[in-house]
Every structure is written in C-alpha cells, then in structure tokens.
Amino acid sequence: MDSQQIIAPSRAPSGGVLHVNVRHTSHFTVVGNHLAQHQDLSLVAIGLATHIQSLPAGAKVGIKFLVERFPESEARIAGALRELEENGYLRRDRERLASGRVVTRTTSYNQPCTQATSPPARHPNRADRTGRASTRSTRLARPAAARAIPATAIPATAPSAPAPVPVATPVATPVAAPGPATATAPAPVAAPAPVRPQPQTPDPDLHRTASALLLELRREAAVLVLSENDVHSLTPAVATWLERDATPASVTRALTTDLPVPLKYPAKLLAHRLSTLLPAPVPASSVAPPPVPFQNCDDCDRAFRAPEPGRCGECRTAVL
Structure with missing residues (x-):
C-alpha cells in the first residue's frame, strides 16, 4: 500500500490536452x-x-x-x-x-x-x-x-562497428495457388432471321395487288427502288398483310415511314418490317357477315332487303 493510486487524471495546464486512458484487453495495437x-x-x-x-x-x-x-x-x-x-x-x-x-x-x-x-x-x-x-x-x-553511405566516403581504417540494430523478421505473405484456367466462354449465337410471312390461302388477286403495291413504293420514297427478284420475294409477305385486312394505304405507310439515311439495302429493310410489324390475324368470330342486299319490289317498286328479288312484305300480305 506504499504506492499512490491516481483516481482522477491530473489537471493539465491551460489549453493543454487531458488524457483519459482505459486499459485495452483485446483488439489493440502497440505503436511506438x-x-x-x-x-x-x-x-x-x-x-x-x-x-x-x-x-x-x-x-x-x-x-x-x-x-x-x-x-x-x-x-x-x-x-x-x-x-x-x-x-x-x-x-x-x-x-x-x-x-x-x-x-x-x-x-x-x-x-x-x-x-x-x-x-x-x-x-x-x-x-x-x-x-x-x-x-x-x-x-x-x-x-x-x-x-546509404557512398563508397568514396568510407575511410581506409574503418572505425569500430556499432552494435547491430535488431531487425524484425519479415513475415511471408501467403500466396494462393493459381487456380485452374477458366474455360473460354462460348461465342454468342446470332439470333435467327425472322421468317417471312406467307398467306394461308393463295389468292391471285391478293398477289397482284401486293406486287403492284411494292412497285408503287418508289413514288412514296425514291430510295425504295426494288429489283424484279426483290418484288417476287416480298410479294407473299405483302399478300399476308392484305389477307389480314390491312389496307394498301396502311401497308405503304408502314413500309415508308422513318426510313434510315442513308438506306443501303431497301429490300432487306422491307423484309424486316414486313416480318416484325405483321398485324395479328383477325379472329373468325369477329368478322361481320356481309349485309343483305337491297331489292326492288315487283309490285310497288319500293326498296327492301332480301337475298333474292321478289315482292316486299306488305305486297305479299296483301295478296294473301
């Protein structure tokens, strides 16, 4: 009990630092x-x-x-x-x-x-x-x-060597063994080109209309000049659009709007648009039946709807 225990830190001069030290028991590093x-x-x-x-x-x-x-x-x-x-x-x-x-x-x-x-x-x-x-x-x-002391500065009679300074032994850093060579990633496979649409039922009238539409494209856009082989290969795709109730004006607008500048391959651009922008087929249930035609009554000459010519309903009732 001879040593004095300091309970509170000693007061430092005005403006100096005060130390409040807590003894570390783990997770600390000694720095000189x-x-x-x-x-x-x-x-x-x-x-x-x-x-x-x-x-x-x-x-x-x-x-x-x-x-x-x-x-x-x-x-x-x-x-x-x-x-x-x-x-x-x-x-x-x-x-x-x-x-x-x-x-x-x-x-x-x-x-x-x-x-x-x-x-x-x-x-x-x-x-x-x-x-x-x-x-x-x-x-x-x-x-x-x-x-390091240059060699020219060392005198002929060297003084007694000073006591060796202890040098810490460097710790070798573990080096992970090189792993196996990774396999080369396979080259990406190009996406297949879209299949050109074909009409479900061959119709000569639709093919003639489609061929004429392709030949008229140059009037809407001067760069869309097609060869005879291009027209022959693109005609079935245009006929498919027409088969799905697309009007010739809508087909022309889809093929001539926002053309790239410059356009190097007109036929390839048209084939791409005809395949990717193809309208969905119209369901059979949603197709309205054709209207019943008008007929003129044989007796009163008034117009009425009937599938075949004859008398209107009032004239048939009067005869009965």
Missing part, C-alpha cells in the same frame, strides 16, 4: 512514440503506418485498396507510402511467381529498419503530388542515419 511523434513524417503517413501495423498478416495494402478504404486521394496515399519507405517503416519488393505473374511483397516494421534500400531521388524542381511545395519534400527526406 518514435512513429506517433515522428518529426519528419506527415500526418497521413503516420496514420497510414498505424493502420498497416494493425492489419493481420496477408491483408491487402495496395494503393487501390487503400483508396477504396480512406477518403484521401491516390496521390496522397502513394506519397505517404513513399515517406514510410524512406524512413524505414515499410519495404515493398516485387517478386515473380512460378506462374509468371509479378506481385508486390509489402513488409511493415514497428521499428525503423535501417537496412531498407534508399528510393530513387526525386526531381528537385517538381512539386509534391500531395499539394505541398518542393520545400516540403526536403523535410520528408530520409534521416542521415538511415541513408
């Missing part, structure tokens, strides 16, 4: 102050390093995945990753798998690794992609202790 209070790293780089260190082994940390996860732009995340590489908190190596595919191995260090290879120097006059000026890039340069 050398990272959290780094003098040369940007706030984006510090936060990104903390996020990467909290991920399990094998998690995706590529730029595309980080852009989908965070609101920062791709340029800012790429710049933060370069900062972490320059300061020894991250290393990215490109390896070629047995299948020939090239992957990037990313190693995260919770202590700065002094054996990380130095990245290529930036252009001195180019502004940083994150929107900072080139003066900011000099502040983000790698510390002198982590830079």
